[in-house]
Amino acid sequence: MKEKIGERINNLQKEVVSLGLDAAVIKDRENLIYFVGVEDLECGSLIVPAKGEAVLFCLWLDANHVREVSGIKNVIPYMFPKENISKKTAEYIAQMGINEPKVGFTRYFIDLQDFLWLHRLVPKIHVKDIGGVCYKLRSVKDQEEIDYIRKAAGFLQYGMKAAVDALKPNVKETDILAEADYAMRKAGSEGATFKMQVLRHDRQMLVHPYAGNYIIENNQPVVVHLGSSYKGYTAKMCRTIFLGNVDKETVKIYNILIKAQEIAVNNLVPGVKTSEIYDAVYRYIDDQGYGKTFIDYIGYGVGIRQSEFYPIIGKNLDHIIEENMVVDVLLPTLYKPKVGGPRITDTILVKKNSCEYLTSFDRNPIVKNF
Template sequence: MNEVVRGRISRLKSELDVLGLDAAVIMDRENIIYFSMLTDIEAGSIIIPRVGDPVFICLWLDARHVREVSGMNVIPYFFPEENVSKKTADVINGLGIDSPRLGFTRYFISLKDFQCLRDYVNGVYFGDIAETCYKIRSIKDENEVALISKASEFCKAGMEAAISFVKPGVRETDVLAEAEYAMRKAGSEGPSFRMQVLRHYRQQLVHPYAGEYYLNDNEPVVIHLGATYKGYTSKMCRTVFLGNVKTETKKIYDVLTRAQELAIEAAKPGATAGEVYEAAYKVVHDNGYAKLFLPTIGYGVGIRQSEFYPIISKDSGQILQENMVIDLLLPTIYLANVGGPRITDTILIKKEGCINLTGKD
C-alpha cells in the first residue's frame, strides 16, 4: 500500500479506537480521494476496519486501476446485477462483527447507501466521523500543499483575465467565461464551486453566482473564483471598482482589506480560530459595522473549497497548526446600497508566518 495512504488510514484507525467504532465506511467522493489518492473513481466505497486491512469496493472495470494506485485489497461488483450500496453492506457483514459500530460521514452521502446499511447489516450503529475526517485532512503534507499551490496559480490566471475584461455593458457570465477559459488554459481541472461575478445589488446575497446580468458603470464588481488540480482546490475573491463608487463603499472595502491583513497576521500555529476571527472583527467593530458582519470568516481549504475544519468563527477554540490551509476573509458588510465588496485568499499557515497562495507575487 502507498505509504501516504497507509499513514492516513492509520490516523483514522486511531480515531476509530478513541470513538469506540469497529470500522469506517467511506462513501463520499472527498474522503475516497483522501484515503486512496484516487481522483477518477465514482460509485465506490472504502471499508476501513479498526483491526485489519482496508477494502476498496468498486466497479469491476475500475478494479485493476484502483488496486494499482491505492494498493488496497479490491472487491469488484458487477453492475447492474450488483450495486455499491448492497455490496458494501455484504462486505461489512463478512467482517464477522456482531452489531457493528460504523463510522459514517454525514455529508454528501446518498439515501440509498444509508438505507442498505441500515436494512442489511443487523444491529448496525452509526457514529458520525465527518468532523474526524475533516480534522485529519486539515494538516497538509508537502504534496497536498504543492497541489493547492498549483490550483492557486490557476486562480490568479483567471482573476487576471476577469479583471482585464470587466467593463460596463458586459454580462456577469461573460466575465466568468473569460476567467474560466484562462484557468482551464493554465491547467485547472474545473471550478471548485459555483463561481461569482456580481454586480452591486447582488452582492448582499450569501450564495449568489454569475448570471445574465449586465454590469453598470459606477459600481463595484465582485469576482470570486475557484480552481482545481488533481483533486485539490483553491479560491480567491477580488472587488473591482468601475467608475465612481460611493465613498462608503470604498470605506467598507478598505475596512475588509485591513481586517483580512490582521486576520492573516493572527493565523499562527497555536492560535485559536476564534482569535483569528477577533483580529478581523475588531477592525469591523471599530469602524461601526459590527452588527452587519457574519460570525464566520473562513474555512479549511483542501479537497473541498470550504472544509469544515478548521472553521474561522467567533469564539471557536479550534487550534490552528502548521501546514493547515484556510481561506480568509469570506463575508462582506451587509449594509444596504453601499455594502457588498469582498476579498478572499487561500492562506498556508507556517511557523515563520503565513504564505498567501493567491496573493500578489
C-alpha cells in the first residue's frame, strides 16, 4: 500500500507541475481515500507541492494510524477545537513563501471556513479546479481496487433479491428499500454512497429521485436502484420489476433498454472514445422511434464514488476507454410521458479483449402478479 500511495502522490505532483500550480490541496473524503489509502480519515488535508514531499494534516488521534498505513512521512497532527484543519491548511500555504500562490482544489469540496482562512492568511491566492484531474488519475483501477469493487458488487444481488421478494402493492418505497439494505448489510456491505431508489411509476422520470414514503400500487413498473460498498469502493445496479398488468409500451421500452445496454457493452473496448459508444446506442434507440426521448449521458466511471466524472459515456465526449476502467451502463430511461421510466444499470469492468459484468442479477423483465 505504501508504495502505491507514493506512486499516486507522485502522479498528482506531475499534474501540479504540468498545470503550472504551486501545490494541490486534497480535503474531500473520496480523494483522501485514494491518495492517502485510509478510508476512515475525516478532517484531513493533504498538500502536494510542485516540489518536495507531500504533507498531511490530521487529527492527533489518527496520526500514527495514518503514518503506518500510508507511508507518508510528513504527517502533522493538530488538536481540535484549539486548532482546525482550515486554519492549518491556510497557514501551510502562507508559509510556502510565494507571494501569489497558485493552488488546485477539488471541486465541491472547499467550505466557507476554508475560504475565510485562505482569504485572511493568503489574500493573493489563485485557485484552480483539479477535480477533473483527480477523476482521471483514479479512472484506471489497480487489482486491489477491482477486487474491492467486485466484492461490493457481489452484495447487490442479495439486496435486489430481497427487494423483489418484498415488492407488492400497498407498501411504501422505503419499506422495500429497508429490506434490500438490510440484506446487503448482512452480506457485508458498508452501505451505499448515494441515496438509493425504489420508485413507483409516476416518480421515475425525475432526475435524481430516491425512495420516499410513497405507496406502490399494482399494475405499474417499479425501479429499484441499489448501491453497496467495500473498503471505500462502491458498485451499483438497477432493475425494473413489473407488478401486474403494465402498459405494453412500458415493457417494450425496458426491452429496448436491455438491448441498448448490450450494444454499449459490446462497444466498450480499450481505445474507443466514449462518444462512439453513445452514438452506437443512440442509433439503435432512434431506430426504435425514441431518439427524442433519450438524454446525452448513459454511463459514468465507478470507483470510490458511484458516479465518477471520468470517463463519462455521452454525446460528443472524447474520453478514452482504457483497460481496467470500471463504468456503469446504462444509466437513463426513455423520457416519454406516461409510459417511460424503466431503467437498467450494471457495473462493468473493461478488460483487454472483453468486458465483465461485476453485478449479477437477471436482466430480463421481472413480473410479479397479485
